[in-house]
Amino acid sequence: MKLKPLSLVLATLAVLGLLWAPFLIVGAPREPTMGFVQKIFYFHVPCAWVCFLSAFVCAFGAIAYLFRDAEWGERLAASSAELTVVFGLCTLVTGPLWARKAWGHWWEWDVRLTLTLLLWMIFIAYLFARRYGGPGGKKLAAGLAIFGAANVPLIYLSVSIWRSIHPKTSVVPTLDPGMRPAFWVSFLTFTILYFVLLEARVALERARASLDALYLEAEDRGLFDGDPV
Amino acid sequence: MTPAVVADGVYQAYGRQPALRGVSLSLAAGQATALLGPNGAGKSTLLRILSTLERASRGTVQWSGREADAETRASIGLVAHESLCYADLSARENLTFFGTLYGVADPAARATQLLARVALDAAADRAARTYSRGMLQRLALARALVHSPRLLLLDEPLTGLDRQGTQLVIDLLVEEKARGTSLLVVSHELLAIAPLCDRVLVLARGRIVKDEPLTATSDLARIYDEAVA
């Protein structure tokens, strides 16, 4: 598979970022109350950001597919949905690890955690719908992505009002200036990594589509005659 | 006069399963065409595309020179595998309901007229679920005719009909043809439909392999056998 120059540059940047970030993270000042566990923050927050970014990219692709009949939209949406699930899982695993130390229990019905969990479930449903939805499965999944993205502000609002009658826990500590480089490098690295993975995944879908097309053409020209498939 | 329907290079595949590989046809008003072919030849897919239920992945279809819009849908009648009628409503209620949806001027009168024509007037007010297969088939035909379509698509219209019922349906279709309706009939009852049809199309493996005028009734089976062999 040939790589485009841009994806090559991005991939290199992502690798460099992944190599550099650990040093910055170790070097960043220790947070006084949470200590070492706070380091998860540099992983957790970028993951969450990419998870949401990916969800909206998916909805964008889904709109292009549903209303413009654009096959690229479907491929973009499907690839992005998978990445939403992957990064969502990373967020949901690192979140409780942090919460255990910060709040003393694994799970808290905090707005951001709840929203991430629901978004994650919606995109798992997307994958199910696309895989098992029968002939219209791709459209069904696209509709789900649009509804899911539209639902994000409503879930956020409803959960935050629901939780506001309970004691509040502060989630993100104000960022110490010494932590900033480590945080922003991680943040950028994850964002670039997302686009690298997305490009690779879309390329795979595209290859699969052209393989199907070639297969159909070969079949059409009688290449498989006498050998029914 | 513009043909009732013109298809050009209609191609449809489900994944790696091609159903139609470039079907082009033109059906004139007042013409009855037999669409024959072995199982899996793509007849049902073609009927779904010609009835606007499905859109071809490649190629174009035009109905009296129009795209698949509301007016087009109002000019098509379809008899499908299922009756397309509500089992809990009586024949009269079904016909009146669909007549209203199609904007028929006096749906009740039209229903009465059609019920008499398909010999269901005695059972007109019984729920359709109590009907025999043959009665249901006649009801399905009446439903497809309720709005006097210009294009009538029939998928196995003779299923479950006795000798008398078959004759009734054929007579009715001959009448429709004389009125200027274009008919496309999929059926395996070659002997029964032969007197009705002026033209034969044979579909095999997603392609039209034979397109001939039908001059003598006895030719139908011969044309089919030649085309498929």
Add this chain to the structure above:
Amino acid sequence: MSYASWVMRLVWKDIVVELRRKELVYASIFFAGVVLLVFAFSFLGGERPTLDVAAGVLWVTVALTGTLGIGRAFEREREGDTWRALLLSPLPRTALYVGKLVSLCLLMSLVVATAAFGVGLLFGAPLADHLGGIALLLVLGVVGFSAIASLFAASLGRSRSRDLLLPLIVYPLVVPVLIAGARGTAGLLTGEDPALPAFWMRFLFVFDLIFVTLGLWTFEPLAASEG
């Protein structure tokens, strides 16, 4: 014919069919009763459940019976392939969506009213004291729920796993409805903060507005053609 009269025709047809069969109403109501009983048993023996719990039980019952009833309603349209017959007709596509939405809201309102009665009975919740407020919350909730569930039930088409997929798709999307409904109901019952129920009603109204609009917008590409 006007748009409204088309919708009325479709709704009237659904009502007539249901009056003949009575399957959806009876089965849904009975199912709601069974769900409530299961909840009642699981809380039995301890202290009387709080009003918060009663409000939650009511809305979970709404969600469970809702997917059952709506899935079944579309199953019925597949029996004689009548959904295809509707798609073949020259009606504006969205009229089909609005028609189904109205029918299903009517059906669910009936079921929800019974469920509310059951919650009052089994959980001792003083629903009758706040009848207007709770009825409004339920109606708003039912509209939002049906707007989403009927769109996806219609688009599930011929998928073989549609019974499994419908709740899987619908539940995560309707979480805001459940939160708003349950919190609004609890707010009314406990009377803690009089501003809260009003907020949740407005919230549900906005939710309904957004998702009915989205439903109308996406119905044609999602549910109006196959393959």
